[in-house]
Amino acid sequence: MSVQLCRSAKTALGLVVIIFFFCRPAFADSQEGSSLHEHPESFGLGTSPTEAELAALDTDIRPDGKGLPKGQGSAREGKSIYELKCQQCHGLEGEGGINDKLVGTLKDGIFPFAEKDAPKKTIGNYWPYATTLFDYIRRTMPYTQPGSLTDDETYSLTAYLLYLNKIIPEDRVLNSDTLPAITMPAHHRFKNDNRTRSGQVL
Amino acid sequence: MKRRHFLKNMTALGTTSLLVNQSLAETRFPGPPASTTGTRSSYENPQKTLYGQMQTHGLTPLQDLHGIITPSDLHFERHHSGIPDINPEQHYLYIHGLVDKPLKLSINDLKRFPSVSRICFIECAGNCQDYFKKGPETSLQQVAGMTSQSEWTGVRLSTLLRETGLRKNANWLLAEGEDAALLTRSIPVEKAMDDAIIAYAQNGEAIRPEQGYPLRLLLPGWEGSSCVKWLRRLEVGDQPWMTREETVKYTDPLKDGSVRQFSMIMDARSVITAPTYPHQIEKGWHEIRGLAWSGRGKIKKVEVSTDGGSHWLPTQLQGPVLSQAHTRFNIPWQWNGNETLLLSRATDDAGYTQPMVQTLIAARGIGSLRYHNNGVLGWRVKSDGRIYYEIVA
Numbered sequence: 001m002s003v004q005l006c007r008s009a010k011t012a013l014g015l016v017v018i019i020f021f022f023c024r025p026a027f028a029d030s031q032e033g034s035s036l037h038e039h040p041e042s043f044g045l046g047t048s049p050t051e052a053e054l055a056a057l058d059t060d061i062r063p064d065g066k067g068l069p070k071g072q073g074s075a076r077e078g079k080s081i082y083e084l085k086c087q088q089c090h091g092l093e094g095e096g097g098i099n100d101k102l103v104g105t106l107k108d109g110i111f112p113f114a115e116k117d118a119p120k121k122t123i124g125n126y127w128p129y130a131t132t133l134f135d136y137i138r139r140t141m142p143y144t145q146p147g148s149l150t151d152d153e154t155y156s157l158t159a160y161l162l163y164l165n166k167i168i169p170e171d172r173v174l175n176s177d178t179l180p181a182i183t184m185p186a187h188h189r190f191k192n193d194n195r196t197r198s199g200q201v202l
Numbered sequence: 203m204k205r206r207h208f209l210k211n212m213t214a215l216g217t218t219s220l221l222v223n224q225s226l227a228e229t230r231f232p233g234p235p236a237s238t239t240g241t242r243s244s245y246e247n248p249q250k251t252l253y254g255q256m257q258t259h260g261l262t263p264l265q266d267l268h269g270i271i272t273p274s275d276l277h278f279e280r281h282h283s284g285i286p287d288i289n290p291e292q293h294y295l296y297i298h299g300l301v302d303k304p305l306k307l308s309i310n311d312l313k314r315f316p317s318v319s320r321i322c323f324i325e326c327a328g329n330c331q332d333y334f335k336k337g338p339e340t341s342l343q344q345v346a347g348m349t350s351q352s353e354w355t356g357v358r359l360s361t362l363l364r365e366t367g368l369r370k371n372a373n374w375l376l377a378e379g380e381d382a383a384l385l386t387r388s389i390p391v392e393k394a395m396d397d398a399i400i401a402y403a404q405n406g407e408a409i410r411p412e413q414g415y416p417l418r419l420l421l422p423g424w425e426g427s428s429c430v431k432w433l434r435r436l437e438v439g440d441q442p443w444m445t446r447e448e449t450v451k452y453t454d455p456l457k458d459g460s461v462r463q464f465s466m467i468m469d470a471r472s473v474i475t476a477p478t479y480p481h482q483i484e485k486g487w488h489e490i491r492g493l494a495w496s497g498r499g500k501i502k503k504v505e506v507s508t509d510g511g512s513h514w515l516p517t518q519l520q521g522p523v524l525s526q527a528h529t530r531f532n533i534p535w536q537w538n539g540n541e542t543l544l545l546s547r548a549t550d551d552a553g554y555t556q557p558m559v560q561t562l563i564a565a566r567g568i569g570s571l572r573y574h575n576n577g578v579l580g581w582r583v584k585s586d587g588r589i590y591y592e593i594v595a
Contacts, residue, residue: 031319031320031321031322031524031525032318032319032320032358035316039316039361039364042365043314043315043365045307045311045314045315045365046305046306046307046308046311046365047305047306048303048304048305048306049296049298049304049305049306053296053306054296054298054304057296057378057434057435058298058435058437059384060376060378060386060437060443060445061443062439062441062443062444063441063443063444064441098255099255111455111459112569113455113461113569113570114455114456114457114459114566114567114568114569114570115567115568115569116568116569117569118455118569121450126450126461127449127450128444128449128461129444129449131444132444132445132446132449132450135386135443135445135446136445136446139383139384139386140282140283140382140383140384140385140446143256143283146283146382146383146384147382186461189455189459189460189461190449190453190460190461190463191460191461191462191463192462192463192464193462193463193464193465193466195465201469201554202557202561202562202565202566
């Protein structure tokens, strides 16, 4: 009887050891450890944001045009806004300023950015999406006063910079339909990192 | 200031022992009392190196530090529009988009969720981008100071996304900061659910303003710019937003004419922290010390060469050896007085070995190495014992 008890105790202990052994790597690999306690279905913390709150924050633009506001502008209007608010840092017609060079094109099929002494990356030779330009200008520019540009001003500046880069004609009116329809020269070159996550990958 | 403090204390104690007939040389005086916040010894002065036209970089003095934790005030900085001043009482994290239940969370709400802490590095993808531009008189800080390590505390992002629920086509998140640039990055939901943390503390206290106070996204092992600081909003969507920082910047043009995008993982790297420029060593025994880390997992081994790469010696890893974390290595070395070149290379537990720069150039092209240049670094030991940075290519 006592031998049997002892045996079943041993079996139970063995099971515990086996279970522990199999569970351990999961614990050992994680600095954060594993929770002893099950989480409730919901902690019930926080509140539901209002539509208006989210609309005020959610200004991001996607390549398919989702998020683009009403309004419009062309290079003609954009030129005067650029000269007033952008030229100081980015130079006359997008070149020669103290900050990023914005204008520059390359011949079709030329893309020497992996080479030594590669040219500066510009809207015309590198930016893969025109929508990014609208999003970034409205979000972050001008450097000293981001958020100060109206939607029409942003469409106009986007148009002016695309015009300087020979991507659209001077009179092209940009709006939420025409902007996402633009295909940038380097667009087809962008690919997601497809390296595996183990082994010697370069 | 300190002296005045000291004299005041002496008066308060009624110390008139100066009048006692005893040699001043043998008399000891009590130091200042406890202070509400400590300071460094006045004999120690490690400092970040500031860099960038708009002073948007502060580089960590890796060569002056010990162990694996970077003091919070020396953690490298990189920002795109300065450091915002955010009142935590008025700051919220919004989660919305392809979720069942959008949420607005205060800092106090976030602190009530189950907390987690982990030690991991954050490294800028542009660390070592001036590898080929630096001259011999370059410190480790100047060439590789855009990596630092902290213990980060917060709530798992997966815990929060479990609260909001994710719709079927939820594939990406947009993380947005509240700095003047409203910096945005698209993050795969897979990473968000795996090990992402919404951090509110760094090394035991509230995150520093320059590190994202009051909230930052922490993506262990991923490039620093994706660990969005001053985090205010997470929008869930079915595709990436293609923000400026993930298209124009932080992408890798390759030799085949393509551009590699979303190369988020920081590949294994090691750096010798001592001896490096501007050290001067004497003949005899020294300890070569350094840090190694990998965005893929734990450091498995670090090898050092004291003869310019002809022979590689295994080093001692100094615990703790943590996943996606700076790990200390060291090896005793007897310098014989001859000129030589010191190198180090790390191997992680995914089987990845830190490459020589030539290997990276052959695979990607030299122009590609603005980001993710994790090639081996070299330190030239001159016969007078002076150490200089050397491009190993």
